[in-house]
Amino acid sequence: MKILRYVHYLYLVMAILFLYEGIVKMQQDENPIVVFLFAAVAIFMFFFRRHFSNKIQK
Known part of the structure; x- marks a missing residue:
C-alpha cells in the first residue's frame, strides 16, 4: 500500500508530457x-x- 502514496505523482508526470506534446503540436501548426x-x-x-x-492518512 506504500505505492499508493506516490501514484498521484504519476498524474503530474503525465501532465508535463501532455504540455510538451501540446507545445510541439502548436509549433507544427496542428490543433x-x-x-x-x-x-x-x-x-x-x-x-x-x-x-x-492526505485526508485518508490523517
Missing part, C-alpha cells in the same frame, strides 16, 4: 486543444488525488 485538455485533467487529478490521500 493542440485536446492535448492541453488532457494536461489540465491530469493536473486536476494530481491535486484531487493528493488531497484525498
